[in-house]
Amino acid sequence: MRKIGLIAFDITRRCTLNCLHCYNHSGENNDWKELSDEKLDRILRDLASVEPDSFCICGGEPLLRKERAFSFVEEGKQKYPSMDINMVTNGEIVTREVAERMVTSNLSSIQFSMDGASSKTHDWLRNKQGVFQKVIQAIKYVDEERERYNSxxxxxxxxxxxxxxxxxxxEAITLCEELHVELFRVQPLMLIGRAEENLNEKLLNRKEYSELSRKLHKRKIDHAISSRVMVDWIDPLDHIMVDGSKEISFIQVNASGDLLLSPYIPIAVGNLKNHSIHEYLERDYFEMWDHKLFQLMKDSIKLAEQMNLLQLRNELPSVGKGVIAFDALEDDCIAKMDAFYEKLIRE
Ligand code: SF4
Structure with missing residues (x-):
């Protein structure tokens, strides 16, 4: 069985925010029926048993299910000490107690969102007043707690x-240095989810991207010289651009338990509510990247800022608003995918 590098699991689609750029429409319908605690725990344990290098607890806002999340971290780190367990959060509901639990549960890393060096810019994208101050406070709590526990x-x-x-x-990087942040990751805006409706006019142009790239390069050199905060550029499409069936060792599961090849393609190849991830791995479901349906998706996504999946929108749901569901464990899965592909290209 192949070695898995990363598992990313959206443990909820509920969120305290409704950000303008949210790629998976989180926070829009917080009454949405999500996985029961029992199912969530079972899927978390099942996924961890694959022993990936890294496990990311994502959302939505994962702290809305903090009891489940921290129990998983505590158990997971005990059972698989070499597995990194990370969490992403918008920081809005991080109290001192939550920060302490992050440290004492042995979480490996916590990623906060910070989209500016002021309330004006951050709160604008986050679509709510006061969030910038809260995320700054949250970072301070975590920094103080890790100092207290020597973590x-x-x-x-x-x-x-x-x-x-x-x-x-x-200014934002300097602020992070002052807050003792170790890593500052820049990820391009993608015109999917709510960004598609809200932010068309806010994309950087080519010249702005190249200036940004120069700045980040200089910051990387500064880091090498002075050990300041490390600055990194993330290409969210890396996993799509490589030869998926051979190179990919990335498992993505959404808040409904759907198994996806990519978080940005709303086509499921299985579901973990009734089957174990091991059954799918034995079937080597990554090979589905080679199917003409996923090749078509791959050809439609060239750049983060040009997600041309929109052209296929009549048949595809917006990311986070549902999936076209196939199941790699069903004998007629490939025939069903063939038929869907024919429908798509006839459009
Ligand atoms: S971008 Fe993150 S914080 Fe914002 S609505 Fe989506 S999940 Fe919530």
Whole structure:
């Protein structure tokens, strides 16, 4: 069986925010019926038993299910000490007690979102007043708690550049240095989910991207010299651009238990509510990347800022609003995918 590098599991689609750029429409319908605690625990344990290098607890806002999340971290780190367990959060509901639990549960890293160096820019993208101050406070709590427990929990930041905040990136990196953040990750804005409706005009142009790239390069050199915060550029499409069936060792599961080849393609190849991930791995479901349906998806996604899946929208749901469901364990799965592909290209 292949070695799995990363598992990312959205343990909820509920969120305390309704950000303008949310790629999976989280926070829109918080009454949505999610996986029961029992099912969630079972899927978390099942996924961890694959022993990936790294396990990311994502959402939505995962802290809305914090009891389940922290129990999993405690158990997972005891059982598989070499597995990194990470969590992403918008920071809004991080109290001192929550920060302490992050440290004492042995979480490996916590990623906060910070999209500017001021309330004006951050709260604009996050679509709510007061969130910037809360995330700053949350980072301070975690830093203080890790100091108190002498913990090596890593704090990272995810920054999404737009025309509104790009002028503040240097200031935001400096602020992170002051807050003892170790890693500052920049991920391009993708025109999917709510960004597709809200942010068309806010994408950086080619010139702005190349200036950004120069700045990040300089920051990387600064880091090598002075050990300041490490700055990194994330290409969210890496897993799509490589030869999926041979190279990919990335498992993505959404908040309904759907098994996806990519978080950005709303086509499921299985579901973990009734089957174990091991059954899918034995079937080597990654080979589905070679199917013409996924090749078509791959050809439609070339750049983060040009998600041309939109052209196929009549038949595909928006990411986070549902999936076209196939199941690699069913004998007629490939025939069903063939038929769906024919329907798509006839459009
Ligand atoms: S981007 Fe993150 S914080 Fe914002 S609505 Fe989506 S899941 Fe919530």
């Amino acid at each position: 090596d929990l890593l704090i990272s930041i995810a920054f999404c550049p737009t025309k509104e905040n790009i002028h503040e990136i240097d």
